[in-house]
Amino acid sequence: MKRTFSGLAAIVAVLVVAGCGGGSSGGSPAAGNTSPAGGSSSSAQAQITRNWEAFFAPDTPLQRSLQILQNGKKFESALRGQAGSSRAKQASAKVTNVRVTSPTRATVTYSILLGGHPVLEGQQGTALKINGVWQVSDQAFCSLLQLQGQPPPACGSAQ
Numbered sequence: 001m002k003r004t005f006s007g008l009a010a011i012v013a014v015l016v017v018a019g020c021g022g023g024s025s026g027g028s029p030a031a032g033n034t035s036p037a038g039g040s041s042s043s044a045q046a047q048i049t050r051n052w053e054a055f056f057a058p059d060t061p062l063q064r065s066l067q068i069l070q071n072g073k074k075f076e077s078a079l080r081g082q083a084g085s086s087r088a089k090q091a092s093a094k095v096t097n098v099r100v101t102s103p104t105r106a107t108v109t110y111s112i113l114l115g116g117h118p119v120l121e122g123q124q125g126t127a128l129k130i131n132g133v134w135q136v137s138d139q140a141f142c143s144l145l146q147l148q149g150q151p152p153p154a155c156g157s158a159q
Helices: 002-018 042-056 062-067 072-081 138-148 153-157
Strands: 091-102 105-114 117-130 133-136
Touching: 042 062, 042 091, 042 105, 042 117, 042 133, 062 072, 072 138, 072 153, 091 117, 117 138, 133 138, 138 153
Parallel strands: none
Antiparallel strands: 091 105, 105 117, 117 133
């Protein structure tokens, strides 16, 4: 069990680094979701998917990651502190479903990949629309950091 946990902790540490990578992640939104207002939510789903996958992509610039993470500036030192890991270049996320639940909130189902292989599947998190941008909630990010065992102080105030 300890070996499994330490392996998971290493993966989560990689995720912290991946959150401060660079580039874009293509990915398409999951189909079959509707907007709570009764209209199409495909635009919201596309932005959520794009931003969620970009946040965890190793080639996304730090400044972009900070923009698409709720309260991103609070996590800047944690993201910078993990930036040296070579394993971070192998980490990514793949969104498998987006369910828009209100004009400013969505539930995201995703998997964390390491070297293209799933290591945490079926994870759920929340995306929030803040100032017109769909962001990874700090709560979702902190939930992953909690698996590592030592979340940064910024997680103490995560909503």
